[in-house]
Amino acid sequence: MKPETKFSTINRFFGTKVSVLWGLLIAITLIFTIVLYPHQKNISYSYKKGDVADVDIKASRDFFIEDKKATENNRESIGNSVLIVYDFDANLYMEISKKIETAFAIPQKLFTEKTDAKAPALSMVMTYREKFETAMGIPISKEIFTILFKKNFSWEIPEKITKITTRILKNGIVANKDILLLEQKKGVVLKTIGTAKEKVITNLKKIYGPDQAKTMVRIIGDPLLKNFNYNLCNLIVDLSQRLIRPNITMNRSETERRIKEAESKIKPVLYKIKKGEMILREGERVDEMKLIKLKTMESQIKQKNTIMVQAGTALIILFSLLVVYTVLLKNHRGLKRYHNKNMIFLSSMLVLFLLVAKLSVPIAGSVNMELPVNFTLTSLTMGLPLAAGSMVVCLFLGFDIAVSFSLILALLTSLIFSNCIEVFIFFFLSSITAAFWTKECKERKGFITAGVKLAIFNTGLAFSLNLYSAQLDPGIISKNLVMAFSGGILSGIITAGLIPLVEILFDYTTEIKLLELSNLDQPIMKRLMIEAPGTYNHSVIVASLAEAAASAIGASVLKTKVCAFYHDIGKLDKPLYFVENQTDGKNRHDKLSPSMSALILIQHVKKGVEIAIENKLGVDIADTIKQHHGTSLIRFFYNKSVTRNGREAVKEDDFRYKGPKPQTRIAGIVMLADVVEATLRTLDKPTPARIQGRVQELINGIFSDGQLEECELTLKDLHHIAKSFNKILTGIYHHRIEYPDKPQEKKENNGKPENSNIDGAGKNKNLKTPGKQKSTGNLKRLGI
Secondary structure, eight states, X not given: OOOOOHHHHHHHHHHHOHHHHHHHHHHHHHHHHHHXXXXXXXXXXXXXXXXXXXXXXXXXXXXXXXXXXXXXXXXXXXXXXXXXXXXXOTTHHHHHHHHHHHHHHHHHHHHHSOSSSSOOOHHHHXXXXXHHHHHHTSOOOHHHHHHHHHTTTOTHHHHHHHHHHHHHHHHOBBSOHHHHHTTTTTOEEEXXXXXXXXXXXXXXXXXXXXXXXXHHHHHHHHHHTTTSOHHHHHHHHHHHHHHOOOOEEEOHHHHHHHHHHHHHTSOOOEEEEOTTOEEEOTTOBOOHHHHHHHHHHHTTTHHHHHHHHHHHHHHHHHHHHHHHIIIIITTOGGGSTTHHHHHHHHHHHHHHHHHHHHHHHHHHHHHHHHOSSOXXXXXXXXXXXXXXXXXXXXXXXXXXXXXXXXXXXXXXXXXXXXXXXXXXXXXXXXXXXXXXXXXXXOSTHHHHHHHHHHHHHHHHHHHHHHHHTTOOOHHHHHHHHHHHHHHHHHHHHHHHHHHHHHHHHXXXXXXXXXXXXXXXXXXXXXXXXXXXXXXXXHHHHHHHHHHHHHHHHXXXXXXXXXXXXXXXXXXXXXXXXXXXXXXXXXXXXXXSOHHHHHHHHHHHHHHHHHHHHHTTOOHHHHHHHHXXXXXXXXXXXXXXXXXXXXXXXXXXXXXXXXXXXXXXXXXXXXXXXXXXXXXXXXXXXXOHHHHHHHHHHHHHHHHHTTTTSSSOOOHHHHHHHHHHHHHHHHHHTOOOOOOOSSOOOOOEETTEETTOOBOTTSOBSSOOOOTTOOOSTTSOOOOO
């Protein structure tokens, strides 16, 4: 026996200890109490401004009061002292220079690459005007292009334009100089884009405005263009004026950040109230300053009140979880097996989706600042895909458990959203409806279909709640409907994505996974077919029997069938020690002692569980493998050992499987089908009556041995199982007609065959092979 590993010890602890459930209860209560903390209401005060005091109130201890006006003045003063930040694009002149160079290079090719002595014609060059415009980034008229053509697009022209624009842009152009000059006394911070360089500029008049920059183009251009004619000078000035643009812009976000940073460093202005100082006298009217003192003093006990509120919240959550667990989940049949694991799964899903609800509140506030459409918190709430939690729970644990999960999820979500009854109604109805449409999903696409149905349902439910709340604004209603529809679609998508993750983390088996495993092309089934063909054939027939039985009593047909397919995979370890795989007529057990033979047979259960775990077949299949023999007696080898050694020398427990007995109806069905199929193979002349009697005898024997004590199969179920077995087995072992090799010659004698070789039962009495029939001795010996 292998020593227990640390992992198996931890797994056993979390799987069986009651303390784990208490730990989950306390952990969930603490988590949601912390989650709900920011949503608790502020403590209300006894007096308001203008009220008359009915008692004297003195300071119970020394405390400080903030002079908010003085603090605000200090912060405003420091905020005004922060210099406004302007961004300077130092590379703009290089970008414009590159445009000019690229544009003039296009027509220049026609002049530098001409093939004859003649210059290119204007019409030919004019075809490049559109490309020239695109490269320059400004429109170019035909007149300007004609002038440039006459000058052969001389490189002197772009050179002069580049010099003029570069000098102006290096100086700097601001879009609104009037706003800039308002900071003349303080100056501004000029921050170079793309670098960490910045400097304080106090002489703001030297920076050009847009109109001033255009004027400076002509002023700077006059000495540079004195050798050019009037038209060309105007052309260069015009192009330069249109190319330049502001390269100094105000950085509002950076300025505001620096202002807030500076303001945050200002400490509040406080003054001290001494213990025993009179805060408010009886009959005195409450003014603003007295109210500040009163609220500051009362804030000392606010922490105590908050603790009380949080304690009340924790108790509400605690009692809610206790009631739902005790009344609906504790003794639920679907949670009985692996109870702790199932509760950990439910707790994980509850925490996950309530954190989604919690995080949606701050996210909603930030999203609205960025979206062109202003969604209300109610709209965004309806878009939360919380129904995905119930869909996942329903798929793994069943619909009725999903309803209980939906109840507690909706209740705690409504607490997050200020105890809103509309939130509770929406998420409770949406969740149980989503679970209902998910319970029959057998394919991945079924979740999307369920999501579409849920989206339509959510839309109608959202509209109903709008009417209930008397919210008739078409804009708000339309937003709510859109978000509710989106939430339904998103729930289906999230469910499809979560299912594989849950299967891996919690070792659950879904209908979808069972469908995949029911494909006999699975590698483990292929191994069984090749290495143990008799066991493979046995497993297929057992699966047919188990499938029919499950259908007859209302058990899971697919799960029963798949479990039956894999129930004997442990025989892959030593296939030739099982009679169905012995094709050479040699029985390996003839040379072994009965106890060793029994040990080999018992071992195939353990090996089957190991193979199931190794191939990740799921806990349901592994459990069925472990339980499909229960603690039944290997009677053949037990009797053989008793014959050899005497009854007193033989321990019956050594010849019994280690169990456990079947814990589920599925495991019980597989046990019955396994025994019946194996035994009926040896039945001589399997007529319907003999089959029916033998099936009844075998089921009674298993029942009498107590193997079905721990599963939920009733006598009525056993009756229906026996009927289904009889029907299937009668079809398998039905009577067949023995056909003769050659048709017999008949002579009519008064309408009857003369010397007939066929008796009344249709059997051949005296079939003779004609002398001319060819011998089959020369045929190839096949299959040997």
